[in-house]
Amino acid sequence: MSDKKEPLLVVKNLKQHFPTTSGGLFSKVNGAIRAVDGISFELNAGETLGIVGESGCGKSTTVRSIAQLYRPTSGEVFFDGTDLCKSSEKELARARRDIQMIFQDPYASLDPRMTVRSIIAEPLQIFNKRGLLDTKMTSLEIEEEVEKLMERVGLNKAFKNRYPHEFSGGQRQRIGIARALALNPKIILADEPVSALDVSIQAQILNLLDDLQSELGLTYVFIAHDLAVIQHISTRVAVMYLGKIVELADKAELYNNPAHPYTQALLSAAPIPDPVIEKKRQRIILTGDVPSPDVEQRGCYFQARCPKRMPWCVCHVPPTFDLSEKQKVACWLYDERDLSKISEADAEADAAKSAINKE
Amino acid sequence: MKKKENIVLEVKNLQTHFLTDAGVVKAVDGVSFSVSEGETIGIVGESGSGKSVTNLSIMKLIPSPPGKIVGGEVIFEGQNILDLSEKELREIRGNKISMIFQDPMTSLNPFLKISTQMIETIRLHNKDVSKREAKERSIKLLEDVGIPAARKRIDNYPHQFSGGMRQRVMIAIALSCKAEVLIADEPTTALDVTIQAQILELIQNISKKHKTSVILITHDLGVVAGMCDEVCVMYAGRIVEKSLTDDLYKKPLHPYTEGLIKSVPRMDITDKKDKLFSIEGQPPNVINLPPCCPFHPRCHKAMDVCRCAYPLKNDFDGHEVSCWLYSTDEEKEEALKNAGEN
Numbered sequence: 050m051s052d053k054k055e056p057l058l059v060v061k062n063l064k065q066h067f068p069t070t071s072g073g074l075f076s077k078v079n080g081a082i083r084a085v086d087g088i089s090f091e092l093n094a095g096e097t098l099g100i101v102g103e104s105g106c107g108k109s110t111t112v113r114s115i116a117q118l119y120r121p122t123s124g125e126v127f128f129d130g131t132d133l134c135k136s137s138e139k140e141l142a143r144a145r146r147d148i149q150m151i152f153q154d155p156y157a158s159l160d161p162r163m164t165v166r167s168i169i170a171e172p173l174q175i176f177n178k179r180g181l182l183d184t185k186m187t188s189l190e191i192e193e194e195v196e197k198l199m200e201r202v203g204l205n206k207a208f209k210n211r212y213p214h215e216f217s218g219g220q221r222q223r224i225g226i227a228r229a230l231a232l233n234p235k236i237i238l239a240d241e242p243v244s245a246l247d248v249s250i251q252a253q254i255l256n257l258l259d260d261l262q263s264e265l266g267l268t269y270v271f272i273a274h275d276l277a278v279i280q281h282i283s284t285r286v287a288v289m290y291l292g293k294i295v296e297l298a299d300k301a302e303l304y305n306n307p308a309h310p311y312t313q314a315l316l317s318a319a320p321i322p323d324p325v326i327e328k329k330r331q332r333i334i335l336t337g338d339v340p341s342p343d344v345e346q347r348g349c350y351f352q353a354r355c356p357k358r359m360p361w362c363v364c365h366v367p368p369t370f371d372l373s374e375k376q377k378v379a380c381w382l383y384d385e386r387d388l389s390k391i392s393e394a395d396a397e398a399d400a401a402k403s404a405i406n407k408e
Numbered sequence: 409m410k411k412k413e414n415i416v417l418e419v420k421n422l423q424t425h426f427l428t429d430a431g432v433v434k435a436v437d438g439v440s441f442s443v444s445e446g447e448t449i450g451i452v453g454e455s456g457s458g459k460s461v462t463n464l465s466i467m468k469l470i471p472s473p474p475g476k477i478v479g480g481e482v483i484f485e486g487q488n489i490l491d492l493s494e495k496e497l498r499e500i501r502g503n504k505i506s507m508i509f510q511d512p513m514t515s516l517n518p519f520l521k522i523s524t525q526m527i528e529t530i531r532l533h534n535k536d537v538s539k540r541e542a543k544e545r546s547i548k549l550l551e552d553v554g555i556p557a558a559r560k561r562i563d564n565y566p567h568q569f570s571g572g573m574r575q576r577v578m579i580a581i582a583l584s585c586k587a588e589v590l591i592a593d594e595p596t597t598a599l600d601v602t603i604q605a606q607i608l609e610l611i612q613n614i615s616k617k618h619k620t621s622v623i624l625i626t627h628d629l630g631v632v633a634g635m636c637d638e639v640c641v642m643y644a645g646r647i648v649e650k651s652l653t654d655d656l657y658k659k660p661l662h663p664y665t666e667g668l669i670k671s672v673p674r675m676d677i678t679d680k681k682d683k684l685f686s687i688e689g690q691p692p693n694v695i696n697l698p699p700c701c702p703f704h705p706r707c708h709k710a711m712d713v714c715r716c717a718y719p720l721k722n723d724f725d726g727h728e729v730s731c732w733l734y735s736t737d738e739e740k741e742e743a744l745k746n747a748g749e750n
Contacts, residue, residue, distance in 0.1 A: 217690045277672065315601060316675070322669060325654065327633045338572055
């Protein structure tokens with residue numbers, strides 16, 4: 050790419066497989082859940098990458114692998130030039146100061162036995178003790194910092210000695226955000242931060258995240274399953290299906306001209322709060338459910354549910370096609386050749402031939 | 409208001425309270441609505457607004473104590489459900505009024521095969537159906553809700569189905585007795601958008617085919633827009649606005665409804681402002697609510713009168729709203745005066 054500046058985060062062919070075992074006393078590994086199966090993207094500073102997809106498609110695993118909460122099976126995650134997958138624990142600790150997470154469930158992600166003050170101060174105290182902060186902080190300075198953070202996210206600092214159960218869902222999510230901001234990170238990985246919240250509270254949190262980004266120059270990786278939320282917050286959007294990115298495009302491109310049949314179906318299935326539009330809309334209703342991620346498919350992972358399936362798709366895994374600088378899609382419809390006319394037998398023969406070539 | 413025809417179920421001034429150590433929680437406080445044959449009515453609101461309690465009360469499923477239905481009537485087939493004995497209720501529950509619950513993972517018994525659970529439901533309400541007939545009917549129902557290879561799948565256990573499939577099984581069970589009213593309590597909240605679209609279409613088709621009345625509880629305004637004929641918006645245990653769906657979205661009267669509609673990010677509007685409209689503050693604690701408009705601390709149009717009396721209900725040609733904005737000056741003055749005296 051002809052970029053002037055280095056991207057902040059580069060993910061290359063990231064794979065995260067979880068081994069499955071036969072169970073019992075002498076259990077053997079007999080397969081793997083391919084939660085994330087070879088995804089690549091780049092993210093510039095100040096951008097927001099939205100990741101959408103259905104449950105089980107690997108959105109959360111992706112961000113957890115980026116933060117190295119799981120050590121990836123293979124692939125590379127470059128943050129600010131260093132490969133996190135190969136870093137030692139010590140280097141990782143330093144990198145994690147710049148990479149923070151916000152979690153989905155504001156009830157489960159805060160320790161019920163800690164006060165708000167100790168929750169928000171904890172990252173500061175840990176990094177302070179290890180000497181990983183730029184300058185050592187005294188406990189008084191940490192105290193002041195906590196108060197500043199609470200005010201920044203819209204919490205009354207008088208509440209700092211309270212416990213999480215005394216707060217509502219939206220306020221708890223604010224505590225989680227304050228904790229993520231404590232170390233002044235460069236990138237925040239937000240794993241469904243608004244999906245557990247009510248509509249009116251969701252808008253408050255989205256606005257807060259927006260403000261923080263413009264004020265502090267944050268970069269977000271933002272996961273949601275709600276397409277409208279993603280559209281609101283993102284600059285670029287990745288659509289995931291069964292551990293793979295099927296389409297990666299600028300927001301405007303993706304929402305105006307969705308290229309992948311799955312993206313098209315997702316967009317048409319998302320309800321719009323306007324009865325006049327709703328009644329006129331044509332839905333693409335997908336049949337069936339998402340297949341299990343423990344089997345490696347021969348062809349496109351979406352073909353079983355795809356309304357535009359061709360015989361070719363059954364036995365060929367689609368590569369990523371660049372439709373433009375701003376839009377990448379993994380679908381055979383965009384191959385230069387017209388594959389729709391190829392018969393089943395020819396497609397199978399071709400697949401068999403390329404399998405032999407590979408060996 | 410245009411008189412509704414063929415009313416199947418009518419809820420009148422329903423009140424359900426919970427007695428807790430901290431005080432009385434008026435979870436539902438005077439809710440009235442009616443559903444006619446084949447109509448789909450939506451109940452929207454945030455968590456804690458009393459949507460689910462309303463519908464559990466209709467079936468008299470409120471755990472008591474601590475819950476208690478303290479007032480109101482639910483008229484179904486000419487009788488008040490709330491006066492019926494447990495035995496009589498059993499005739500209605502699942503048979504004439506059935507429910508689909510939110511979480512398809514927990515509403516099926518994990519120890520029993522799907523066939524056992526379906527046959528149980530059918531034979532419970534229809535004693536003269538043989539087991540074999542009931543099973544045949546179950547297979548037919550599963551096919552109707554779109555489960556492939558139903559004959560084979562019926563002998564599976566719930567854990568062998570995905571979330572969307574389990575919700576279909578739940579719908580099939582709910583339909584097994586050809587209920588006249590189907591209460592769907594957040595039927596798609598736990599599901600993904602593509603599966604949600606399938607399930608909603610299924611419910612819609614059933615409602616059309618069998619003229620089933622549907623009460624759809626949801627917090628998703630998009631779902632309501634596509635599905636419902638009429639909408640009730642609930643806030644702190646009361647219906648604050650009730651109207652035909654088209655009118656409600658075109659011209660929301662209550663500031664809360666207006667805020668809700670505006671605060672949802674929308675995919676279809678491309679030239680958007682950077683900021684979402686947001687309703688400030690938190691939903692109120694419903695324990696010992698003062699006698700005022702419960703929305704006033706968050707309302708951008710709040711007036712003095714909102715702080716001291718609950719608003720009157722105004723009816724604009726079937727579009728009902730409880731908000732002081734639409735009351736006359738005399739009414740407001742009187743309310744202020746009464747509040748001053750107390």
